[in-house]
Amino acid sequence: xxxxxxxxxxxxxxxQAWTKHLLLETxxxxxxxxxxxxxxxxxxxxxxxxxCFAGPWxxxxxxxxxxxxxxxxxxxxxxxxxxxxxxxxxxxxxxxIERDDVAFVRLRTYLQQSSPEGIAxxxxxxxxxxxxxxxxxxxxxxxxxxFFIDPKGxxxxxxxxxxxxxxxxxxxxxxxxxxxFINRTASMPAWKQEIAYFLGCDTETVDRLDGQAPGQRxxxxxxxxxxxxxxxxxxxxxxxxxxxxxxxxxDPVRRRPKYHxxxxxxxxxxxxxxxxxxxxxxxxxxxxxxxxRNARREASSGTSDLxxxxxxxxxxxxxxxxQPHEIDGFWLQYLTxxxxxxxxxxMAGLFEDTGWMPGDFQASLVRLIQDGDVRNLDxxxxxxxxxxxxxxxxxxxxxxxxDEAQIR
Numbered sequence: 579x580x581x582x583x584x585x586x587x588x589x590x591x592x593x594q595a596w597t598k599h600l601l602l603e604t605x606x607x608x609x610x611x612x613x614x615x616x617x618x619x620x621x622x623x624x625x626x627x628x629x630c631f632a633g634p635w636x637x638x639x640x641x642x643x644x645x646x647x648x649x650x651x652x653x654x655x656x657x658x659x660x661x662x663x664x665x666x667x668x669x670x671x672x673x674x675i676e677r678d679d680v681a682f683v684r685l686r687t688y689l690q691q692s693s694p695e696g697i698a699x700x701x702x703x704x705x706x707x708x709x710x711x712x713x714x715x716x717x718x719x720x721x722x723x724x725f726f727i728d729p730k731g732x733x734x735x736x737x738x739x740x741x742x743x744x745x746x747x748x749x750x751x752x753x754x755x756x757x758x759f760i761n762r763t764a765s766m767p768a769w770k771q772e773i774a775y776f777l778g779c780d781t782e783t784v785d786r787l788d789g790q791a792p793g794q795r796x797x798x799x800x801x802x803x804x805x806x807x808x809x810x811x812x813x814x815x816x817x818x819x820x821x822x823x824x825x826x827x828x829d830p831v832r833r834r835p836k837y838h839x840x841x842x843x844x845x846x847x848x849x850x851x852x853x854x855x856x857x858x859x860x861x862x863x864x865x866x867x868x869x870x871r872n873a874r875r876e877a878s879s880g881t882s883d884l885x886x887x888x889x890x891x892x893x894x895x896x897x898x899x900x901q902p903h904e905i906d907g908f909w910l911q912y913l914t915x916x917x918x919x920x921x922x923x924x925m926a927g928l929f930e931d932t933g934w935m936p937g938d939f940q941a942s943l944v945r946l947i948q949d950g951d952v953r954n955l956d957x958x959x960x961x962x963x964x965x966x967x968x969x970x971x972x973x974x975x976x977x978x979x980x981d982e983a984q985i986r
Contacts (some may be wrong), residue, residue: 585866588637588644593830593866594837595636595644597859601825601839602726602752603649604855609750609848610657613722614666622667624721627654628713630706631729632674633681634688642688646726647674655694672699673716675706706734710742717746725751732756732763737778737806744810744842751842755803755824757796757835764799778806800824800838807842818844821930825856830867846926850968857935900934905942908932909952913977917955921972940964943975953978 589596610625617623627650637644654670661668674689676682682703693699700716702709706729717723725743729735735753743749764773764787774781779802787795808820822842829836841852912918920928928939943965946952954965956973967973 585869586644588639592636593870594827597827597863597866598728598754598839599644599646599649600862601855601859602646603653604859605752605841605852606650606653606724607657608851608855609724610654610668610670611660612847612851614657614661614668615664618664618666621665622669624669624671625654626670626717626721626723627672628717628723628725629672629674630713630725630727631734632676632685632701633678634684635681635730640688641692642684646728647685647688648692650726651692651694651697651699654697658694658696669721670697671716671721672697673713674699674701675709675713676701676703677705679703707739714742714746717749719747721748723749725749727751728754729756732759733772733776736776737803737810738775740807741810744807745812747812750845750848751807751840753807753840753842755800755838755840757799757826757837758829760799761795764795777802778810796835800840804840807840811842811844820844821846821849821926823849823852823856823929824933825852825859828863828867830863830870833867846923849926849929850922853929854936857937860935900938902942902945905934905938906946909939909942909946909975910977913952913975917974917976919972919974920966920968921970922968924972925968940966950978952976 585593585596606627613625614623629646629650632645632647634642634645634647642648651672654672658668658670672693674685676685682701685701686703689699689701702712702716706713723746727735727740732755735755737744740751740753744751760773760776763769764784770781770784774784777783777799783802787798790798804822804824808822811820820842821844822840824838824840826838827836828834841848843849843852918924925939928934929936940963943952943954944963947954947960947965953976954961954973955976957965957967966975
């Protein structure tokens with residue numbers, strides 16, 4: 579569960595990395611427990627984790643607490659113990675890739691000295707692209723594998739370079755889309771071919787970025803990359819389609835997009851879980867940003883914000899950019915054709931198509947139901963904060979007939 583807490587000292591000056599690692603930790607825990615419990619009847623399952631650009635970076639301590647290495651191993655071991663207590667014997671394996679010689683020595687030393695006994699952890703020294711076949715051989719053909727792909731440079735996550743991994747069944751991905759670098763490079767004509775290759779598109783698509791407003795440009799780059807990932811992604815079963823979701827990670831001082839974490843799966847429930855976690859992280863990010871700004875103000879003027887950062891706990895974590903009337907209008911249009919049942923599959927589609935947070939949708943329904951425009955056919959009584967329960971099969975929503983709404 580995501581909780582609002584102070585940024586650990588190991589992340590001072592790189593708070594966006596803390597946000598990223600908090601998402602990794604929270605989602606990986608949720609994923610492993612859900613997947614493991616899904617095999618409770620069988621009593622055993624094999625789960626693998628691959629960090630394609632492991633480092634370590636940014637944390638010079640021996641315990642590497644501020645790195646994805648320590649976070650992933652700790653999370654896997656905690657989940658393994660929980661699942662064992664529920665009667666599920668989980669074989670967990672972890673693989674860490676690193677090219678840099680100095681970083682690899684630290685990685686190897688840490689794994690030798692600190693890997694939990696219940697996790698079969700190993701590392702490979704070399705370039706991720708050169709080691710793709712070795713990575714796939716290590717994964718095998720049957721084990722579910724979660725790939726964490728967080729490079730130091732944007733070129734390494736070009737869609738064609740990821741394609742061999744994306745073609746592997748029984749896999750999910752969390753990819754760092756380094757928007758700040760990609761956006762600046764995409765504006766340079768000399769880099770047009772490289773950007774097209776990275777996005778998995780033609781150069782005409784890159785040309786259409788010219789002249790777009792910043793928000794539209796960000797959306798276009800992300801949409802193109804996500805669609806290319808989905809085309810290359812091999813579904814686990816024929817009746818499952820590839821799905822993506824993303825969360826924006828902001829520079830806490832400049833308050834502009836630093837990168838996006840793109841999640842790729844074939845499970846609607848995965849999208850729902852990811853977006854619910856991402857919404858809580860949005861609130862964490864804004865509190866961290868407020869804390870950084872307050873610290874800078876205090877350092878420069880000797881005075882601090884009267885309310886500090888505690889007031890941020892009361893701020894709704896819904897998307898800051900979407901306007902309420904946009905979501906209200908969306909619901910009214912969506913329900914035009916009659917009552918609709920909205921469960922996890924439908925909600926996953928809405929998250930994927932719009933990028934809006936769960937709180938955005940729920941807050942809109944609160945307004946529309948209170949105004950007498952929409953009705954939840956399956957709600958026994960009025961709900962003040964979460965009018966739609968979309969878990970599993972979900973509930974039915976309908977527009978209130980105009981003549982009935984006018985009477986109300």
